Amino acid sequence: AGNPQEPWLFGLNPPQRDAVLTTEGPVLMLAGAGTGKTAALTARLAHLVATRRAWPSEILCVTFTNKAAREMRERVGRMAGPAVEGMPWLGTFHAVAAKMLRRHAEIVGLQSNYTIIDTDDQLRLLKQLIQSENLDEKRWPARQLAGLIDRWKNRGLNPADLDAAENEAYANGKGAHFYGLYQNRLKALNACDFGDLLLHMLNIFRREKDILDSYRQRFKYIMVDEYQDTNVVQYLWLRLLAQPRHNICVVGDDDQSIYSWRGAEVANILRFEKDFPGAKVIKLEQNYRSTPEILAAASGLIDANSERLGKTLWTEIGSGEKVRVIGVWDGSEEARRIGDEAEGLTRRGIKLSQAAILVRAQFQTREFEDRFIQIGLPYKIIGGFRFYERAEIRDALAYLRVIAQPSDDLGFERIYNTPKRGLGAKALEKLHVHARAQGIPLAQAALEICDTDELPARGRNTLLALMRDFARWREAAQTLSPAELARTVLDESGYTAMLQAEKSAEAAGRLENLSELARAMEEYETLGAFLEHVSLVMDNDAKDTEDTLTIMTMHGAKGLEFDHVFLPGWEEGVFPSQRAIDEGGLKSLEEERRLAYVAITRARRECTILHAANRRIYGQWTSSIPSRFVEELPEAMIEMETTMTGGASLWRAQWSESGDPFAHVAKAQPARTMTRGPGWQRAAASEYDPTPRRIPEARRSAASFAAKARTDIAIG
Numbered sequence: 001a002g003n004p005q006e007p008w009l010f011g012l013n014p015p016q017r018d019a020v021l022t023t024e025g026p027v028l029m030l031a032g033a034g035t036g037k038t039a040a041l042t043a044r045l046a047h048l049v050a051t052r053r054a055w056p057s058e059i060l061c062v063t064f065t066n067k068a069a070r071e072m073r074e075r076v077g078r079m080a081g082p083a084v085e086g087m088p089w090l091g092t093f094h095a096v097a098a099k100m101l102r103r104h105a106e107i108v109g110l111q112s113n114y115t116i117i118d119t120d121d122q123l124r125l126l127k128q129l130i131q132s133e134n135l136d137e138k139r140w141p142a143r144q145l146a147g148l149i150d151r152w153k154n155r156g157l158n159p160a161d162l163d164a165a166e167n168e169a170y171a172n173g174k175g176a177h178f179y180g181l182y183q184n185r186l187k188a189l190n191a192c193d194f195g196d197l198l199l200h201m202l203n204i205f206r207r208e209k210d211i212l213d214s215y216r217q218r219f220k221y222i223m224v225d226e227y228q229d230t231n232v233v234q235y236l237w238l239r240l241l242a243q244p245r246h247n248i249c250v251v252g253d254d255d256q257s258i259y260s261w262r263g264a265e266v267a268n269i270l271r272f273e274k275d276f277p278g279a280k281v282i283k284l285e286q287n288y289r290s291t292p293e294i295l296a297a298a299s300g301l302i303d304a305n306s307e308r309l310g311k312t313l314w315t316e317i318g319s320g321e322k323v324r325v326i327g328v329w330d331g332s333e334e335a336r337r338i339g340d341e342a343e344g345l346t347r348r349g350i351k352l353s354q355a356a357i358l359v360r361a362q363f364q365t366r367e368f369e370d371r372f373i374q375i376g377l378p379y380k381i382i383g384g385f386r387f388y389e390r391a392e393i394r395d396a397l398a399y400l401r402v403i404a405q406p407s408d409d410l411g412f413e414r415i416y417n418t419p420k421r422g423l424g425a426k427a428l429e430k431l432h433v434h435a436r437a438q439g440i441p442l443a444q445a446a447l448e449i450c451d452t453d454e455l456p457a458r459g460r461n462t463l464l465a466l467m468r469d470f471a472r473w474r475e476a477a478q479t480l481s482p483a484e485l486a487r488t489v490l491d492e493s494g495y496t497a498m499l500q501a502e503k504s505a506e507a508a509g510r511l512e513n514l515s516e517l518a519r520a521m522e523e524y525e526t527l528g529a530f531l532e533h534v535s536l537v538m539d540n541d542a543k544d545t546e547d548t549l550t551i552m553t554m555h556g557a558k559g560l561e562f563d564h565v566f567l568p569g570w571e572e573g574v575f576p577s578q579r580a581i582d583e584g585g586l587k588s589l590e591e592e593r594r595l596a597y598v599a600i601t602r603a604r605r606e607c608t609i610l611h612a613a614n615r616r617i618y619g620q621w622t623s624s625i626p627s628r629f630v631e632e633l634p635e636a637m638i639e640m641e642t643t644m645t646g647g648a649s650l651w652r653a654q655w656s657e658s659g660d661p662f663a664h665v666a667k668a669q670p671a672r673t674m675t676r677g678p679g680w681q682r683a684a685a686s687e688y689d690p691t692p693r694r695i696p697e698a699r700r701s702a703a704s705f706a707a708k709a710r711t712d713i714a715i716g
């Protein structure tokens with residue numbers, strides 16, 4: 001069946017074609033990275049529309065990102081003609097749900113012009129509620145409550161659905177109470193948050209049989225990409241909508257499930273056959289994306305996971321370079337190296353847009369940004385702010401700017417009540433009035449106003465204390481290094497404590513960013529020099545037309561592909577993340593490993609992994625250990641390289657200072673790293689394996705760096 005000359009079938013392999021042509025009944029396409037799942041799904045969409053099996057408006061097609069939806073729309077348009085471009089139900093779960101909810105908002109007590117609030121607003125609302133209920137926000141941070149509410153919504157739970165344990169999770173059994181208050185407050189504001197979009201629609205489907213039926217009739221076909229990362233509420237949704245036709249086609253890869261921290265359940269894909277009996281399972285094994293070396297490296301790595309279905313992948317693409325694993329001295333060498341490599345690509349006539357740096361954590365981007373600006377290499381950061389534009393960094397910079405320049409009103413306004421000191425909008429208004437009347441900066445006005453009784457005593461005292469802090473910091477700036485000053489200010493202002501109290505993954509990321517900021521400052525002699533650097537960096541926006549290198553997180557890169565992929569920071573504690581190691585469970589480490597698999601399989605032609613022997617953290621050199629994932633890469637597929645450029649002199653300096661060539665290793669060895677030797681990593685994964693293991697090259701790197709350093713010195 002199917003004329004292979006039809007544009008949407010052209011070039012597809014037999015199982016892909018099977019997936020396209022099996023239009024009726026449940027279909028599961030379960031296959032590894034780069035096997036053409038998304039391509040087949042796109043062709044299927046074109047086929048359904050072009051053969052008039054359904055109107056574009058009768059197909060629900062869910063992608064993981066808005067970008068993926070846009071691309072799919074364009075491709076289908078090219079294959080099946082422009083009629084499809086009006087596909088109203090092609091988008092992310094959230095986009096689709098938002099559209100539906102506009103039509104039925106009144107059922108859940110909203111108006112159709114409801115607003116969707118962002119995380120900032122969400123937090124502000126929750127804070128108000130916590131205050132109005134006289135709960136101690138320090139003990140029960142709003143962010144924690146926000147995290148719980150998200151989790152509940154991701155699992156399709158309304159306040160009344162919470163069991164005792166869930167209810168206990170906040171403020172000693174007040175979980176459901178606060179969740180309910182929050183929902184009521186949102187309703188009063190004619191607003192909902194992201195999680196509500198899906199939950200409200202699920203509630204409507206459950207409650208209003210007519211509405212559910214109308215959608216069931218409408219959607220003749222349902223398709224979902226990246227099904228392994230659907231969460232419970234999305235799953236419930238699909239199960240309701242796919243009845244009774246069961247014309248549902250989902251595609252995914254259990255090895256690429258990387259969002260369990262956001263409520264995704266890989267079990268959804270594993271139980272598809274049970275949910276939809278008689279499902280046709282299609283496996284794709286030919287990879288069209290990567291060289292055999294890249295593919296084998298990724299497959300070898302993911303083999304170390306126990307919870308997986310397992311699959312074979314092969315490619316006809318000709319042999320290419322091995323995956324390079326480069327050990328560098330430290331983070332700045334890592335940035336220099338990738339910068340050099342990127343310039344090398346340009347010299348080889350390769351466009352920078354064909355290359356990407358994929359990082360594990362946002363803080364990692366800073367060193368690259370600084371370097372690329374220095375050498376004039378155009379880059380863009382996708383799915384996140386540039387380092388110096390992030391809220392916490394802007395806050396920290398605002399403090400520093402006011403210290404350096406007391407008349408910096410914007411900086412002053414930004415932080416005068418961050419963290420919360422009880423200085424409200426009224427007080428600020430008075431400051432403004434006074435400042436305008438006298439023609440003086442806000443900080444000066446603050447001092448003067450404290451001499452009057454314009455402000456209530458409490459506000460006056462708080463403001464005075466803040467101004468004294470600033471005076472003290474300004475003095476400290478004369479003697480402390482910029483980095484020390486930053487740490488002092490962040491600690492003494494209560495900013496660090498505010499983030500520490502939040503205990504969320506996001507707050508942990510913000511704290512990481514702040515240490516990274518301090519680290520960046522270590523390279524500057526004066527605060528002024530650093531602030532000038534920042535303003536230059538901020539001003540350095542790549543133009544849209546420019547050919548740019550992409551920097552993004554591994555999570556964000558799911559589904560994408562690049563000819564050249566750089567993967568920096570493959571060190572224990574960075575990747576796998578410290579969080580995953582601390583949690584210790586197999587589960588979080590296996591998810592990190594899947595992330596590594598996703599990362600490597602983004603590469604079409606060349607993949608370069610880097611790890612640094614040292615990271616400077618809080619002004620201390622800390623020796624780091626190459627990631628366990630480096631060890632797990634099959635030896636035959638990788639090419640190891642270590643460098644010492646830039647490192648030797650530092651090493652020598654440390655050696656001569658301490659008289660001990662291993663001083664920095666011994667001193668800075670973090671407690672968590674244990675003794676390296678057979679099985680040390682297994683032990684770290686709380687699954688001790690007594691069989692002696694080969695200690696591969698990478699594992700010995702700290703020692704071999706030392707040996708190499710000695711040779712250098714002997715020669716020199």
Ligand code: ATP
Pocket residue numbers: 011012013016031032033034035036037038039040253256287288289558559560561601
């Ligand atoms: P991921 O798991 O990373 O999302 P995927 O399985 O969705 O990968 P696609 O992105 O659809 O894979 O395809 C990977 C690459 O292979 C794309 O560049 C695509 O154009 C190409 N491709 C897919 N199918 C074929 C085919 N039959 N012939 C040639 N190239 C193909």
Ligand code: MG
Pocket residue numbers: 037038039225559
């Ligand atoms: Mg895909």
